[in-house]
Amino acid sequence: MLLRNQVEWAIHCCAVLGSLPPDRYLATKTLAEFHGVPKEYLSKALQALAQAGVLVGTLGPTGGYRLAKEAKDITFLDIVEAIEGKKKTFECEEIRNNTPCLKGKKKSTGVCAVARVMYRADEAWRKELRSKSLAELIQDVIDQVPADLLKANAEWLMDPK
Amino acid sequence: MLLRNQVEWAIHCCAVLGSLPPDRYLATKTLAEFHGVPKEYLSKALQALAQAGVLVGTLGPTGGYRLAKEAKDITFLDIVEAIEGKKKTFECEEIRNNTPCLKGKKKSTGVCAVARVMYRADEAWRKELRSKSLAELIQDVIDQVPADLLKANAEWLMDPK
DNA sequence: GCGCTTTTACTCGGATAAAAAGTGTCCGAGTGAAGGTGG
DNA sequence: CCACCTTCACTCGGACACTTTTTATCCGAGTAAAAGCGC
Numbered sequence: 001m002l003l004r005n006q007v008e009w010a011i012h013c014c015a016v017l018g019s020l021p022p023d024r025y026l027a028t029k030t031l032a033e034f035h036g037v038p039k040e041y042l043s044k045a046l047q048a049l050a051q052a053g054v055l056v057g058t059l060g061p062t063g064g065y066r067l068a069k070e071a072k073d074i075t076f077l078d079i080v081e082a083i084e085g086k087k088k089t090f091e092c093e094e095i096r097n098n099t100p101c102l103k104g105k106k107k108s109t110g111v112c113a114v115a116r117v118m119y120r121a122d123e124a125w126r127k128e129l130r131s132k133s134l135a136e137l138i139q140d141v142i143d144q145v146p147a148d149l150l151k152a153n154a155e156w157l158m159d160p161k
Numbered sequence: 162m163l164l165r166n167q168v169e170w171a172i173h174c175c176a177v178l179g180s181l182p183p184d185r186y187l188a189t190k191t192l193a194e195f196h197g198v199p200k201e202y203l204s205k206a207l208q209a210l211a212q213a214g215v216l217v218g219t220l221g222p223t224g225g226y227r228l229a230k231e232a233k234d235i236t237f238l239d240i241v242e243a244i245e246g247k248k249k250t251f252e253c254e255e256i257r258n259n260t261p262c263l264k265g266k267k268k269s270t271g272v273c274a275v276a277r278v279m280y281r282a283d284e285a286w287r288k289e290l291r292s293k294s295l296a297e298l299i300q301d302v303i304d305q306v307p308a309d310l311l312k313a314n315a316e317w318l319m320d321p322k
Numbered sequence: 323g324c325g326c327t328t329t330t331a332c333t334c335g336g337a338t339a340a341a342a343a344g345t346g347t348c349c350g351a352g353t354g355a356a357g358g359t360g361g
Numbered sequence: 362c363c364a365c366c367t368t369c370a371c372t373c374g375g376a377c378a379c380t381t382t383t384t385a386t387c388c389g390a391g392t393a394a395a396a397g398c399g400c
Contacts, residue, residue, distance in 0.1 A: 001164050002382095003251050003279075004344065011275050012256055027371065036259030041346050047373070060354030061370040076278055090164050095173055098197030100321075101313040113301040114172050117237055117293050118164075125286035132278050140274040152262040160261075163343095165383070188332065202385050208334070221393030222331040 006045040007083050018071035025064035030160050052082035072135035090118035167206040168244050179232035179299050186225035213243035233296035251279035
């Protein structure tokens with residue numbers, strides 16, 4: 001069980017977009033070069049984020065993406081679910097109903113005891129992701145990254161290459 | 162991100178083995194028929210469980226698997242990690258170091274702020290799985306499944322077909 | 323009945339293959355800003 | 362100077378291809394209990 005690498009890209013892109021002046025759009029190409037990832041494939045992730053209401057895109061030249069709402073109102077879970085979908089990490093196939101002793105009889109109903117535990121673990125994972133906002137991440141980055149690198153990055157993003 | 166269906170099989174098999182008299186071995190074939198899953202593929206899961214020290218297998222006729230320790234000392238996490246491996250669900254590829262402003266300079270060190278959040282969520286998930294023992298699951302099943310079905314299942318397992 | 327051999331029923335582990343998911347590329351259509359053109 | 366047209370840079374979305382993971386299947390080797398056999 002492994003998250004897609006698009007998740008990592010998506011979070012980093014959101015962090016970058018959230019560090020920019022609001023209403024400033026960044027092109028997919030710029031984000032891709034900045035993170036050193038394939039432009040066309042990153043585009044899929046950004047599209048998914050836009051579809052999920054995390055980002056907003058505009059067309060034409062000077063087009064690109066920006067956050068759809070304030071960074072404090074975007075959680076890690078929003079981003080992860082935009083990429084991975086909202087399906088649970090465990091899918092119960094009800095194999096308890098396959099026992100030969102149940103042939104032709106009525107199936108068990110209610111949630112399987114195994115699935116219940118797995119669902120609870122899934123929810124614990126989501127809860128943790130839900131508790132961290134994009135704004136908090138951005139603050140962490142500001143605290144952690146040297147100021148001169150932050151400045152250089154911001155300048156590059158405003159006027160790449 | 163989705164767990165393998167082998168995880169579901171493995172947990173159900175462990176529950177069955179834990180409900181049996183101790184030192185009683187069950188053949189892969191029996192477990193596979195009982196759960197309605199392919200024998201050869203289930204075998205891989207059981208091998209992994211044996212390798213991880215959750216189950217013990219014996220060869221020869223009357224061979225098969227039993228629990229390697231008491232059900233109360235086996236957790237969901239033991240089973241899940243036996244099948245899925247111990248790797249984290251999120252793999253940080255350090256794309257923060259790909260920024261063009263860092264060309265040739267020394268890379269950032271320490272855990273990336275993004276990864277730190279993802280790791281914390283991963284740990285929350287594992288913690289929940291670690292908190293539930295196989296013995297508790299077996300008790301849940303006893304409480305939940307009709308007594309006559311439990312009896313029929315137990316008899317079938319002791320003398321299949 | 324006792325020791326030996328053979329059969330049998332099982333696991334183990336490697337090889338192989340089909341199906342699904344993940345990753346990455348390509349390209350045409352649509353959009354809208356900017357710049358050029360004609361009056 | 363202004364309305365219109367063209368160009369250009371970007372997103373969108375679908376189609377395609379490659380790679381890895383998942384989901385199996387098959388089979389030979391090893392093992393040990395049980396059954397058969399000779400004495």
